[in-house]
Amino acid sequence: MSTLLDISGVSLSFGGVKAVSDFALKLNPGNLQGLIGPNGAGKTTVFNLITGVYRPDAGAIALDGRPLIGLPPHRIAQAGVARTFQNIRLFGNLSVLDNVRVACHLRAHHSITGALLRTARHLGGELAIERHAHELLDIFNLGFRADELACNLPYGDQRRLEIARALATDPKVLLLDEPAAGMNTQEKRRLAELIHFIRDSFRLTILLIDHDVGLIMGICDTITVLDHGQTIAVGPACDVQKDPKVIEAYLGEPADGAVR
Amino acid sequence: MADSPTTTARPIASIRARTLQLTPPRWVAFCRGAAPIVIGVALAVLLQFYANRWFGGYREKILIDIGINIILAVSLNIVNGYTGQFSIGHAGFMAVGAYTAGFIMYYGSFWLFGDTQFHGGILSATTDPRGLHGPGFSGGDLLFPAALIAGGLVAALFGFIVGLPSLRLRGDYLAIVTLGFGEIVRVVIETTGTVLAGDEIGGQPWYRLLNRVGGPMGFGGLPIYASSFWVWVCVAATVLAAYRIKASTMGRAFLAVRENEIAAASLGVPITRYKVRAFVIAAFFAGVAGGLFAHEIGNMLNAGELGFLKSFDIIIMVVLGGMGSISGAVVAAIVLTILPEALRSVSEFRMIAYALLLIVMMIARPQGLLGIHEMWDLPYFRRRRTGGKTA
Numbered sequence: 001m002s003t004l005l006d007i008s009g010v011s012l013s014f015g016g017v018k019a020v021s022d023f024a025l026k027l028n029p030g031n032l033q034g035l036i037g038p039n040g041a042g043k044t045t046v047f048n049l050i051t052g053v054y055r056p057d058a059g060a061i062a063l064d065g066r067p068l069i070g071l072p073p074h075r076i077a078q079a080g081v082a083r084t085f086q087n088i089r090l091f092g093n094l095s096v097l098d099n100v101r102v103a104c105h106l107r108a109h110h111s112i113t114g115a116l117l118r119t120a121r122h123l124g125g126e127l128a129i130e131r132h133a134h135e136l137l138d139i140f141n142l143g144f145r146a147d148e149l150a151c152n153l154p155y156g157d158q159r160r161l162e163i164a165r166a167l168a169t170d171p172k173v174l175l176l177d178e179p180a181a182g183m184n185t186q187e188k189r190r191l192a193e194l195i196h197f198i199r200d201s202f203r204l205t206i207l208l209i210d211h212d213v214g215l216i217m218g219i220c221d222t223i224t225v226l227d228h229g230q231t232i233a234v235g236p237a238c239d240v241q242k243d244p245k246v247i248e249a250y251l252g253e254p255a256d257g258a259v260r
Numbered sequence: 261m262a263d264s265p266t267t268t269a270r271p272i273a274s275i276r277a278r279t280l281q282l283t284p285p286r287w288v289a290f291c292r293g294a295a296p297i298v299i300g301v302a303l304a305v306l307l308q309f310y311a312n313r314w315f316g317g318y319r320e321k322i323l324i325d326i327g328i329n330i331i332l333a334v335s336l337n338i339v340n341g342y343t344g345q346f347s348i349g350h351a352g353f354m355a356v357g358a359y360t361a362g363f364i365m366y367y368g369s370f371w372l373f374g375d376t377q378f379h380g381g382i383l384s385a386t387t388d389p390r391g392l393h394g395p396g397f398s399g400g401d402l403l404f405p406a407a408l409i410a411g412g413l414v415a416a417l418f419g420f421i422v423g424l425p426s427l428r429l430r431g432d433y434l435a436i437v438t439l440g441f442g443e444i445v446r447v448v449i450e451t452t453g454t455v456l457a458g459d460e461i462g463g464q465p466w467y468r469l470l471n472r473v474g475g476p477m478g479f480g481g482l483p484i485y486a487s488s489f490w491v492w493v494c495v496a497a498t499v500l501a502a503y504r505i506k507a508s509t510m511g512r513a514f515l516a517v518r519e520n521e522i523a524a525a526s527l528g529v530p531i532t533r534y535k536v537r538a539f540v541i542a543a544f545f546a547g548v549a550g551g552l553f554a555h556e557i558g559n560m561l562n563a564g565e566l567g568f569l570k571s572f573d574i575i576i577m578v579v580l581g582g583m584g585s586i587s588g589a590v591v592a593a594i595v596l597t598i599l600p601e602a603l604r605s606v607s608e609f610r611m612i613a614y615a616l617l618l619i620v621m622m623i624a625r626p627q628g629l630l631g632i633h634e635m636w637d638l639p640y641f642r643r644r645r646t647g648g649k650t651a
Contacts, residue, residue: 085522094512123282168527221601
């Protein structure tokens with residue numbers, strides 16, 4: 001299998017702070033990779049680097065062999081990278097349906113003259129977008145809320161709507177930034193099932209950030225652990241769990257070290 | 261459910277594949293697309309021939325003022341409302357369109373017809389069209405819409421130029437750029453020389469006339485072409501265009517830019533391009549409104565009148581009606597055109613009242629009366645449509 005998303009040697013610093021240094025990651029099609037680490041480890045920065053919000057100081061990022069560095073965020077989305085946000089960024093004053101329809105914009109034919117004259121093609125495109133959006137919402141169990149304003153949704157629904165919206169861009173790689181934040185155990189379990197389901201049925205490659213080590217360990221094939229911008233461990237869940245460096249990063253130094 | 265064959269097929273078909281399947285026959289689309297245009301033109305024809313008889317000359321003029329203000333408010337709404345950029349230079353685009361159209365009508369009339377008087381037919385006749393100024397459907401009836409479109413296009417070009425800084429600027433900084441633009445337009449126009457009378461024009465190349473649009477004295481002697489018909493055709497076109505844009509994929513992208521730029525970009529919306537587009541579209545319609553304003557009965561085109569205060573008038577309409585609401589902008593334009601007329605005796609206090617109104621609105625309801633919604637989205641109408649069921 002060829003690598004779909006290839007990140008190598010990526011570094012970024014803000015002033016004197018090394019946010020991410022020498023980060024490398026290879027995602028094969030169909031992978032479900034976890035990215036964990038304590039607060040401030042640089043996980044979200046990695047997402048921002050991939051999606052073009054930041055430009056790395058060094059290193060290379062390529063999707064399907066196409067370099068992504070230097071492209072503006074909307075081009076990277078066009079290339080097939082979609083994401084959700086840690087602090088939810090829905091279009092609050094638009095309806096749930098419209099939130100998803102905005103994201104369909106990429107994959108549909110549309111033109112200003114078509115919209116102004118309401119050509120047959122434009123009508124067909126709008127109808128297709130509407131059905132597509134409705135079906136996506138149904139998958140996420142949000143269909144019955146399609147006409148509500150996004151800002152009025154309960155928290156868990158907002159998180160799922162963000163995923164639905166990201167899927168509407170028809171991505172190859174989906175980046176999920178703490179999708180389980182603020183959910184209870186039951187909701188988390190359902191979310192894990194959902195992530196598995198969309199990975200398989202949409203043939204996605206997923207990179208997942210979360211604080212909930214349990215969730216990540218449960219669903220991810222491989223895990224990368226970041227701490228202070230450094231990659232401290234990579235590998236399958238069971239190996240990473242036992243890695244002393246990971247334990248140290250999360251729980252502090254071992255007792256004998258602490259006494260000193 | 262890892263790799264079982266039942267789940268490897270995508271759960272939903274791609275949009276492109278579906279578009280073909282859902283595309284209605286051409287004639288259906290044509291009828292649906294053309295129907296509102298036909299209705300709009302029919303209404304404009306009705307007003308052209310009966311407004312004077314029904315309402316009298318003074319109220320017909322107010323009706324024309326209302327129409328022009330609707331065009332201005334609805335077009336500014338595309339920038340300030342849909343896209344969430346704050347432009348306070350809309351009157352600048354209006355001035356560009358007004359002077360372009362005025363230039364074409366004044367000097368163009370001379371070039372085509374030999375003098376600078378009115379040469380229109382029934383469509384452009386401004387007082388009671390039964391007493392015609394010229395033969396029906398004569399040359400001026402074609403020249404005027406051409407001049408309006410030219411005014412719109414030149415204004416759109418300026419809209420593009422002003423829209424470009426929005427690549428880098430947002431909020432207050434962009435507002436200052438648009439304010440500066442409006443003032444530059446006004447000042448540049450005020451440096452031009454006096455308008456040439458008919459017998460002085462002869463033989464001069466057109467580009468030397470560009471400098472002859474009246475300066476601080478105003479562009480006097482423009483023929484009166486802005487009849488009810490042209491104004492209300494333009495109103496119908498503007499409202500229809502604004503509505504269709506809002507209801508389309510492009511319109512949702514505008515709204516997305518306004519709601520959250522970062523999220524919009526992450527979904528593949530090129531935010532810079534959409535901001536510039538909003539400026540271009542809004543400037544086009546402002547230019548058309550300017551062209552109408554320049555040729556309206558009882559108006560003297562003067563750049564001084566199309567300054568900051570005029571922009572402010574338009575902003576008030578958009579803010580009052582609701583940032584992003586077409587019907588809100590229309591209603592606000594109607595109310596804020598009629599009110600100063602009705603309260604003419606105290607109209608010097610208009611600006612004070614506007615300022616107070618703006619402050620109150622910003623505190624009590626910053627999104628405007630209707631916010632982003634249309635009138636038919638209000639709960640009252642919704643309930644009527646769904647027959648009492650709440651959605």
